[in-house]
Amino acid sequence: MRNFTCVQDLGNLKQALAEAFEIKKDRYQFTELGKNKTLLMIFFNSSLRTRLSTQKAAMNLGMNTMVLDVNQGAWKLETERGVIMDGDKPEHLLEAVPVMGCYCDVIGVRSFARFESKEDDYNEKILNQFIQYSGRPVFSMEAATRHPLQSFADLITIEEYKKTDRPKVVMTWAPHPKSLPQAVPNSFAEWMNATDYEFVITHPEGYELDPEFVAGARVEYDQKKAFEGADFIYAKNWSAYADPNYGKVLNMDRNWTVDSEKMALTNNAYFMHCLPVRRNMIVTDDVIESPQSIVIPEAANREISAQTVLKKILMGLQ
Ligand SMILES: CCC[C@H](NC(C)=O)C(=O)O
Numbered sequence: 448m449r450n451f452t453c454v455q456d457l458g459n460l461k462q463a464l465a466e467a468f469e470i471k472k473d474r475y476q477f478t479e480l481g482k483n484k485t486l487l488m489i490f491f492n493s494s495l496r497t498r499l500s501t502q503k504a505a506m507n508l509g510m511n512t513m514v515l516d517v518n519q520g521a522w523k524l525e526t527e528r529g530v531i532m533d534g535d536k537p538e539h540l541l542e543a544v545p546v547m548g549c550y551c552d553v554i555g556v557r558s559f560a561r562f563e564s565k566e567d568d569y570n571e572k573i574l575n576q577f578i579q580y581s582g583r584p585v586f587s588m589e590a591a592t593r594h595p596l597q598s599f600a601d602l603i604t605i606e607e608y609k610k611t612d613r614p615k616v617v618m619t620w621a622p623h624p625k626s627l628p629q630a631v632p633n634s635f636a637e638w639m640n641a642t643d644y645e646f647v648i649t650h651p652e653g654y655e656l657d658p659e660f661v662a663g664a665r666v667e668y669d670q671k672k673a674f675e676g677a678d679f680i681y682a683k684n685w686s687a688y689a690d691p692n693y694g695k696v697l698n699m700d701r702n703w704t705v706d707s708e709k710m711a712l713t714n715n716a717y718f719m720h721c722l723p724v725r726r727n728m729i730v731t732d733d734v735i736e737s738p739q740s741i742v743i744p745e746a747a748n749r750e751i752s753a754q755t756v757l758k759k760i761l762m763g764l765q
């Protein structure tokens with residue numbers, strides 16, 4: 448595998464899951480694979496889980512790691528070609544990217560949607576410049592429209608906890624005070640649609656996601672109806688996608704907060720969230736602290752998804 452930006456890049460999903468569970472049995476069995484190979488992790492945005500789990504995954508494979516927070520320490524980067532650079536950005540991405548590629552063997556990039564241009568965001572303008580100009584394999588650590596390492600970990604977790612072959616998985620919108628990207632819900636939908644699970648998306652009017660990601664999933668505007676019989680509840684906030692409200696917070700209706708009463712409508716469902724989570728906005732304390740909450744094992748599986756992806760990229764460099 449060269450680059451990893453979406454579920455299709457993994458190839459056979461069942462095979463990739465088998466590789467992930469093999470790694471989970473003994474995560475130190477491939478320490479020679481990454482010897483004298485360097486991972487450069489580039490963050491345009493904050494991170495806890497992705498930063499730590501991906502670095503740990505690389506170390507499990509014997510890799511050296513470097514981490515660059517672009518907006519803290521490096522030069523502010525101009526990303527637009529043709530701009531007269533007489534402002535506050537001393538360096539252009541078109542120099543910085545190939546230079547970074549000189550110092551490493553594999554690059555991970557986190558670059559969230561900026562909500563300045565829907566076209567630039569949904570064309571993955573930043574991520575694709577790393578793929579085009581770095582000369583190295585590139586993987587997404589959450590880009591503008593997807594978060595594949597998260598979704599892979601989510602799928603690993605559901606496969607570990609599911610009690611039936613085809614569980615009912617419900618992704619529910621929940622309120623948040625900031626404009627959050629659609630990357631996590633887009634990606635979760637893309638990965639759920641690649642399985643044979645029963646997958647339902649529930650959100651208020653106005654929060655419809657890009658149909659490319661929704662695909663064949665059922666959309667239910669009645670959250671309680673969607674929760675009925677669910678085996679997994681995956682909660683996440685996202686800002687509006689549809690024009691003219693792209694990137695906007697349309698409502699912060701806490702009637703959409705996931706609470707014990709709604710969880711009681713489910714088939715004793717597990718509660719999932721990618722974290723970080725705003726308690727008592729997205730989910731009540733009782734629910735996220737309940738025995739059905741698997742947000743910590745879900746986060747732990749980020750090391751496994753990252754190590755599986757890095758292993759496949761390193762195999763491609765053999
Ligand atoms: C993993 C989640 C990252 C980001 N969350 C925040 C709070 O910015 C998001 O919603 O995409």
Ligand SMILES: NC(=O)OP(=O)(O)O
Pocket residue numbers: 493494495496497498589597721722723
């Ligand atoms: N879930 C996730 O990617 O967390 P971070 O933003 O903390 O990396």
